[in-house]
C-alpha cells in the first residue's frame with residue numbers, strides 16, 4: 586500500500602484536519618499522480634456536511650486535481666512519468682455499458698465511481714485530492730497542457746467540464762441569449778464558455794458587488810435578482826438559463842425569465858428537491874434539463890479547447906490550513922471565483 590497524507594473530515598460535524606491513510610499500489614493499468622493543486626468545489630462542502638446524503642467517513646474531499654505523473658503501471662499506454670495530468674469527479678466506471686461506450690462514463694449504467702465519498706469496484710472507499718497523491722486507472726486521467734497556469738487549470742476538471750458539457754449538448758452559441766444564474770466557481774466558467782461560444786451572456790446574481798468583475802469575465806449584461814425592476818426588464822428574454830446555484834431557490838420565478846421554448850439547465854444541486862408549478866412550464870412550452878459533469882473524452886476536449894483559447898479559472902490560491910475559513914467564505918458567495926489549495930502547504 587502507498588502511505589498517503591491529506592486533510593479529512595472524520596464525521597459531518599467535524600472540520601477537516603490532517604489525516605494519514607493508504608492508497609492501493611499502482612496496478613498494471615494505473616498511474617500515480619503527485620498532486621500539486623486541488624480546487625475547492627461547493628460539492629466538497631455539501632458532501633462533508635451530509636447535505637445530500639450520508640457520507641462515507643473519514644472523507645478526503647477534492648475532485649479538481651492536477652499534478653505530475655510519478656509512476657505508471659506496466660500496461661499504461663498514454664502517460665509517462667514526469668507528464669502533467671489531472672483527475673476530475675470520477676475514477677472508474679464499467680467501461681462497457683451503452684453510456685460508457687459513448688464516452689458518457691458519468692452516466693455509467695452500473696454507476697461510475699466518484700473520486701471520493703464512494704466505494705471503488707472492490708468495495709474500498711475512495712479518497713480525493715486534498716492529499717499528496719492519487720492512484721487512478723489511466724482511462725480516468727486527463728492530459729494537461731503546460732501552456733496554461735497549472736493552479737488555475739485545476740477547476741476545469743469539475744467547474745469547467747460541468748458548464749462546458751451542457752452548453753455543448755444544447756448547442757448554445759451565436760444568436761442565443763444565455764443567462765448564467767449564480768456567479769461562483771461554476772458560474773464564472775459558464776460565463777467564459779458562453780462568451781467563447783458566441784452567446785449573448787447575462788449574469789443573474791444576488792451579489793451587486795460582482796457586476797464589474799462579471800463584465801471583466803466577458804458577460805454582456807448583469808442583473809441583480811433582488812431588484813424587482815431589473816428582473817422585470819428581463820422577463821421572457823432568455824433562450825437558456827444555466828443554473829449553478831448551490832442553495833434552495835425559487836425555480837418558478839427564474840422560469841418566467843425564459844422565452845417561449847426556453848430551457849432551464851440545472852447543474853447546481855441544492856439540498857431540497859425543486860418545486861415547479863406546471864403553469865411555469867406550459868405557459869411558453871418551457872423545459873427543465875440537467876447535466877452532470879461530462880465524460881472523459883469531452884473533458885479532454887474541454888481541456889484542449891481551454892489550452893487553445895487561453896481559458897482558465899480565476900482563482901484564489903490558499904493554504905490547506907485555511908480550508909474551513911475558505912468554505913465559510915464560499916457559502917457567503919465571497920470568492921473570486923474558485924479557491925485552489927496549494928498542495929505544497931500540506
Ligand code: NAP
Nearest residue numbers: 627767768769770771790791792831832853854877878918
Ligand atoms: P459556489 O462557488 O458557491 O457558487 C454558487 C453561487 O450561487 C454563489 O456564488 C452565488 O452567486 C449563488 N447563490 C448562492 N446562494 C444563492 C441563493 N440563495 N439564491 C441564488 N443564488 C445563490 O458553488 P460552485 O462550486 O459553483 O457549485 C455550485 C453548485 O453546483 C453546487 O450545488 C455544487 O454541488 C453543484 N455542482 C454540480 C455539478 C454537476 O455535475 N452538475 C458539478 C459540480 C458542482 P451570486 O453571488 O452571483 O448570487
Ligand code: ZN
Nearest residue numbers: 626628743744
Ligand atoms: Zn465539483
